[in-house]
Amino acid sequence: MRMSKWVIVAMLALMPAVASAQNKKVTFALNWVPEPEFGGIYEAQRGGAFAKHGVEVSIQPGGAGAPTWQLVASGKADFAVASADEVVIARSRGADVVAVFTIYQTCPQGIMVHASRGLKSIKEVFDPGGGTIAMEVGLPYGKFLQQKFGFDKVKRVSYDGGIGNFLADKMFSQQCFVFSEPLAAKKAGADPQTFLVADAGYNPYTGVIIVSRKTLRDDAKTVSAVVAGLTEGWGNYLTDPKPANEMMGKLNKTMVAETFAAAAEAQKPLIESDDTKANRLGWMTLQRWQELCKQLVDLKVVEKSPAAEECFKNPEKP
Amino acid sequence: MRRLLNGILPPVIVLIATIIIAEVLIRALGIAEYLLPRPTAVFKVFHEQYPDLLRSLWTTAEAALIGFGCSAVFGLLIALFLSTSRLVQRAFYPYTVFFQTVPVVAIAPLLVIWFDAGLKAVAICAFIVSVFPVIANSLAGLLSTEPALRDMFRLYGAGWWATMWKLKLPSALPNIVTGLRIAAGLAVIGTIVGEFVAGVLDVNPGLGIKVIEAKKYGQTDVVFAAVLTASLLGLLMLAAVNFLGWLLLRRWHASEQG
Known part of the structure; x- marks a missing residue:
């Protein structure tokens, strides 16, 4: 035994x-x-x-x-x-x-904005622009957007990984994974609208x-x-x-x-x-x-x- | 001249020897550039990109100097306030420790919400990281005035202001300078970390932003160049504090004589 x-x-x-x-x-x-x-x-x-x-x-x-x-x-x-x-x-x-x-x-990378701004395309995020956009430094697609639309009409800051700034400011936009941050923002009561970077030509x-x-x-x-x-x-x-x-x-x-x-x-x-x-x-x-x-x-x-x-x-x- | 040579020569020899050994070892072991760049590769970055690096250095220096300046002024004022009575000290001192323990990376995003990204938020990061050593050292200095001298001031009927200005502050100076020395290096670290989160990505990005960008592009040589530039800034600030300490203490304090 x-x-x-x-x-x-x-x-x-x-x-x-x-x-x-x-x-x-x-x-x-x-x-x-x-x-x-x-x-x-x-x-x-x-x-x-x-x-x-x-x-x-x-x-x-x-x-x-x-x-x-x-x-x-x-x-x-x-x-x-x-x-x-x-x-x-x-x-x-x-x-x-x-x-x-x-x-x-x-590519699931996109730009998330407040729907209340009534923007029609990713171009309008940068031109006429206005407000602040949070984007990680050194993202190739960031460079792509900069080259294509110019960043001089919007204030660019580092992306901190959260959505706090987005919730606090109607003129705030940020990078996002289209199936991640927008869902969190919606859950927190905001009105996110997203534009795929791929649609602008970088995919x-x-x-x-x-x-x-x-x-x-x-x-x-x-x-x-x-x-x-x-x-x-x-x-x-x-x-x-x-x-x-x-x-x-x-x-x-x-x-x-x-x-x-x-x-x-x-x-x-x-x-x-x-x-x-x-x-x-x-x-x-x-x-x-x-x-x-x-x-x-x-x-x-x-x-x-x-x-x-x-x-x-x-x-x-x- | 001879004294100067004796002071400068040893560290310079160590530096050159380290660079040569690193270069030879990295080449001999065939370590990939993206893991550890050769010193000559880093020099090449300095040579080719120094206008860029200088612009970034200036952006970072501005925030670091503002943060450090605020630390010096407010740190000393807080220490003066705390030194006024044991009760005040007991009531407030524990809360100053907050500055030392707060993880600046965690609150930097909040600073962006409160103050907007940019110079202000980054300088506040530098301040938060560097103020505590100034408070702690200045307070220690203010509280360790020689008792015999304090008694003498009392005997002669010196008022609070005269005691502070003529006795307590001067005798606390060596400690205050020590606090500032620690704060100088920390202010640079606080600025770089602050830039990671609260920096603005315009035409003159700070060194912290330069570091992240270079890391993303696998340019380890640029990362090293930016990091070395940041330590150079720290060294310069430290040298400035040392010079200030020498100016203030050379006539009477043992630490700056001989």
Whole structure:
């Protein structure tokens, strides 16, 4: 009896080791806390899509400004979430990172204004302008808007990550993820109206999953497996976000269940496109990368553009 | 001349040696530029972008100097007020600690709501971060007047004003200067942190904004150049305080003699 108890304990202790011997372990760094923008990643982990393709993914949430491409380039993380413009910047600085999946086909970055101002387009935020606009420093799309519309008719301040200033001032506008800050503002009783930066002509893939060239070369099988897992995870999340939302809600207690549900619903049209319908979720095209590379040179964000073909790869099916 | 050389030479040698070792090590180990830039890369940034850096330096210096000036004036006034009686001290001193413990990053967004982003809000950040050492050191100085001298002033029937002006303040000066020294460096830190949140992104962005922007673009060399420029500002302010201390103390206090 005593003996058999120990055997069971030993077997239980060994089980995870056995499981992990079969599944390849990889780390996955996020650039923000668990929120619907990563829903499909958590769903792939929760629903077993990663396990099905033979990978065991350890998801590591990050804070604002988490240096994800540096983590991947220096080998501290295997996979990470970044944006397409970061990939171009990283490559131009000599970091060999490659995008293999994109969460958003349409960049969800936008400008949130008070609907009471009656603005018709993103242009009117800057011209005739007026009031204050909060934007993070060093955002390529900030430079794009500046080049296109000029910032001299509006006072530009740093974005602090909140909506307090927006609620307090009717002439205040700010950067936003169209499925995030506007929902919070509405909940707080404001009348937000949003304009997508993509509609103004700057639309980089956002929420791209990056790996290092070395991983892609030496372990293409794992990359394919993770991408297959992501494709399934996102597909399932789009159909039913509830289970993954509950899982993320336990990790991120600052967001309530109804906000999770609302954000998951609001981001749907940005994730699917004609390209994803023709190919699969997360698919990227050379033309879009070429356009982005050209824009970033025009905006003087990078001096010399890296080759667009080397910025991304749609991995083969495993 | 010889004394000057003896003073300047050792730190300069250390600096040059550090730069050479860093350059050689980074090259030898093949460390990527975006992780740690070579000193020569940072020099190149200084060389190519110094007009930009100077403009940013001025924006930051303005806020840091205003914040530091307010800390000096209000810190000293608060310390004077607290030194008037034990009761006043007991009642108010705990609340001055607030300034030291307040996480400025957390309240900077509120400062933007109250005062608008820009010079005013940033200077207030610098003030909040740098005022406490002035209060604490000045108060310690004001309270540690030599008892024998205090008794003598009392014996001669000196009034409150004369005691303060002729005895307490002069004997507190070394402590006040120490407080200002600490505040000078902190004011620069407070300004940079303030700029992260409350800076205005116009044609002359402060060094704090320069740091964030360069970080976003993976320009680690520019980050280092901006950070070094900020420490240069701190050093200059510290040197100014040291000079002031020397002016005030050289005739009578041991700390500035010999």
